[in-house]
Amino acid sequence: MAIEVKTQNLEMVKSLRQVPQEEHYVPGHRTCQGCGPALVYKLVSKATGGNAIFLGPTGCMYVANTSYLCAPFAYPWMHTQITNGGAVASGIEAAYQVLIRKGKYKGELPSIVVMAGDGGSIDIGLQAMSSMMYRGHDALFVMYDNESYANTGIQVSPATPYGANTTFTPPGKNVPEGRVLFPKDAPQLVIGGHPAVHYVATASVAYPVDLINKVRKGLNYKGPSFVHLHAPCPKGWLFPAQKTIEVAKLAIQTGMWVNYTWENGEYTYDHTPKEYKPVKEYMKGQYRFNHLSDAHYAKMQAFIDARLKAPGKPIAIPVLGPREQ
């Protein structure tokens, strides 16, 4: 017996004037100056329109926001362990479905949003995220990507790019580039292995209207969807706090970050520049890449070139073994 579950239908915004002025992620939190993930949180909570339940797997946006028993969330928010963001979302969604089926809850199914960092989604939290998508729960999984485990002091994560200096990959005599491996490709991981997912998108804080629209589209879809958001971290990437948006824009102009949408098997690319700038320009602005030599920049450029040459196709990632030169 199928019972129709009412879901939210959020409208797309066309300009900054249409973005709601109401804040759901209120001022008064302990994130760093110029924090990219905090900006992502603000924009995603604006996009949900208020009727949402947010889940926060352990990460910067849990540790820095909810310290000393004061949280800046003006909506139901719950901390989950770093491993089980997807599992808790599944449980909440299933409970709402049962309540609606039994007639005990009348109203729209609230948007269930998991705000996981790169560790909580594709490293430690991968199994819970994967099983949520495999079972097809109606929830949105947002991965805000600051390319490290930033709340414990910038440790390496699978999203950390090649050559980055983190506390677990310090450059030295034997490993002059610091981080040896190339990052995991999170959206392709979701697209490749989860037939229940119909909407996957990547967006950047540099284009907030596009980010809000992509989140709203993901919420409007029935079933699981995944949004991968680029969030520069001034403390971890070591650049001045006022340059967060500049760095995010430069990432798109150099091809380090590609904004695209995958909808039922079709790719759409957004904000593609006519001519890509050299990757060195992006890496020179951040002190975490300061130790690299020209050979390392060339290696990164070759990796980016290979990734950009396949428009409309799944992006292939060459994965090198440890210490392979």
Next chain:
Amino acid sequence: MSRFIIPKHLEVPLGACLPAPVKEQPGMITGNWRTERPVIDHEACTTCLNCFIYCPDACWHLDEKTEQMVWNADYCKGCMICVNECPANCLSTVNELEFPDGVVRLEKPF
């Protein structure tokens, strides 16, 4: 044997469930973090809303009556993203020492 006596207002609710804030979270005043502050020139401002959308701390909003941008001094951390992203160059960076209410230190840290 003496027992810890916790004042009533510092008691932790059962299960650490907290009431949600409405407009702001006064438990975490972050205005005393900044060393510089953005100062707006309302005549040059075009209300493009770039500062409103790019502020990570949600410290800029548009006052609909006066059609002017309003800055929240209690929570601005002074990251200066708004100054960097303003296309009309109507925001300027001014040191906190220039203001009589600058360099605010709270008696209690939190």
